[in-house]
Amino acid sequence: VSEPRQTVFVVDDDASHLSGMERLLRASGYRVECFSTARELISRLSNPAFGCIITDLKMPEMDGVELQQALAHSENPLPIVFLTGHGDIRTSVTAMRGGAEDFLVKTAPAEELLAAVDRALARDRREREDRARRRELRARFGMLTGREREVLGHVLRGRLNKQIASDLGIAERSVKRHRTSLMRKLEADSVAELVQLAVEAELN
């Protein structure tokens, strides 16, 4: 599967800063899309997008933190690098708590900026893979029947087959059969692997 091309989405209400940013990133070999308001970027992101966001913190109408909050619940939250005129501790704490990749002053040197962008892109890749795997695992768990799911719950709690049979009021043989079936559907070889898959799929 070929890796889709990542894009750096830049938002800044200052046109001159925006175009300087675009030039540097392009010259450094990145694919860039520029937006002068956060709303324009949000409407662009309703289409599939890969990469990261660089946004100015202070902007009229919708500022960087509001953009972060708006994207947090979306299908595809891209990592965000914040830019600010000067270090404002209160705002930067809020932004970092909201999962900001980085928080840079506008006058930071290119190496720092590009390093932050690379980190953000790597995180995007990683998070996207995680999300894909989670989706896949959830699909696997989705194939289980109701009874198999009940049995799985007991297995994950470390119960033995005999105990499960008496708890559910069914024969121990039936428990064994359900167990074999769900192991096959989930592609797990051991109970330990089963537990790990369940954690990865964020069940419970």
Next chain:
Amino acid sequence: MPWVTIILSMAAAMSLTLAAIHFRVWVHRRESRESLLFTVAALAAVATALLEAWLMHAETPADYSERFRWLHLPVGIIVIALAWLIPVYLKAGRAWLAGLITAVRGLLVTINFSSPGNATFREISGLRPVTFLGETLAAPIGTDSPWRILAHLSVLLLVAHALDAGLTARRLRTRPRPLLLSGVIAYAAIQSAVFSSLMARGVLPGPFVGLGFTIIVIALSYELSNDLIRSNQMARDLEKSEGRMRLAAAAADLFLWEWDMERDEVWVVGGDDQETDSPATLPMTLDRFLESIHPDDRIRMQSSLSRALAGEGELQAQYRQFDDSGHGRWFSVRGTVIRDARDRPLLVRGASRDITGRKQAELELEARRRELAHVQRVSTVEQLSSALVHELSQPLGAILRNAEAAALLLQKEPADLAEIRSIVADILGDDRRATRIIDRLRALLKRRDLAFEKLPVGQLLAGMERLVQTEFQARGATLRVEIEPRLPDALGDPVHIQQVLLNLLSNALDAVADEDPGRRTIDLQASPGESGWIEFAVVDRGAGIPSRQLENLFEPFFSTKPQGTGLGLSISRTITEAYGGRIWAESNPEGGATFRFTIRTAPPESGT
């Protein structure tokens, strides 16, 4: 005893004395025309009395006729002089009557000298000796001249003129006792007419007009001397009141002056130089006075003077003058223009006051105020510096990104020169932008003298909006600026007015900090206040101000905020009041507070 000769000589001597006295008066007071007319009348009365005595001693009818002819000349002069003296002295009466009398009497004198005999007798056929008051005198026998009627007419006109003027003067109260003079003139005229006809019937040797005239001269002289006594009294009173005024002026550090525009003389009374008690009036011309004023203040003084002369208010100015030791002293001057009936300025009268002490205190206070304002401005700048630094980071960041991009582009082969060129252009533009921001910061920090400028309100508030824009954004608030159309320009130092606005806006931002974002709208309004003032208002929708705090708000160190210095509003008041305006706070009925202050409007551009 020759009583007739003695009486007439005495009458002549008396008239001559009075003529001499009033001639002297006239020499000193050329504007007193009544003195001149009186002198003429009195001299003519002297001539009349002497000629009459001469007439009555004539030997032959021809002599008598000839002497009579000469007698007509002084009599004519007296009648004419009296005819004009009446309106001049009584300030009443009809000028045309005086003119008519002059014409009739003039005609009579002309006929008198051009016809045979004289204007009274066509021919004197003989003389008849008459014994009168112990003297034997000649009385005429002859035929009347037909022109004699003119003499009677002129006397009748004079009586009518005198009575008319006297009654008018009494009605208008232009003179005390006006009827005394007209009564005496009427009486003397009638007496002369009666004596004249007695002479014509041969009862009297002559008309004895000289006696009647002497009575008039005495009465007139009595009246005129009353005037002299009165004016003497007035002069004494004036001197007393001037002395009192000088004392008051000295006590109040005032000196009084008067500029006679016609003669271009300035008279100064009082002041510090008043050590000797002499009436120290020093005449000087306006130009010399203006020259003595400090050049910086001269134009202001001149323009205030010309405005006052043009009828636009009082003269009012402050100026510096150097005393003999070369020390500058401050004076405050106030004056009024005195105008004639046709509204032309005649003289300017005023008072100047030495305000050097007060001025020094004022300058000191002003310096203090500037210092304080500077301190406060620095703290305002601190508040704003974060916003300004943020603003500065935009162009600086853009310059950095562009330069870095250009460095990368230059490493490529071939380098994209067109792109690099546009990068360089952008860098230059951003550099200029950064410079402008720094200039604004510097202007805020700079300490300087008050600069009064005409400030278009639109520009002022637009600059303000730019200054607070980022701060408002950062705090999630909206600024709405409303300026009423056709608002005149304000007058003041832009930095000061911005400072007051900044204080109020920054307070308003604090006031709405805890409100919902929908209520974080602040209105900045400018509208015409009372005539000559512009009213600025900052309206917030915050929690408002408890009414009992409304009046304390502007006291120094009063603050409702934990981190407030309590100086912002106090300094805003100091600044506003330094401009003569006022600042106050109100609670809004719909919640929140409104702060208002007034700034004077700039005077309209003259000549455009």
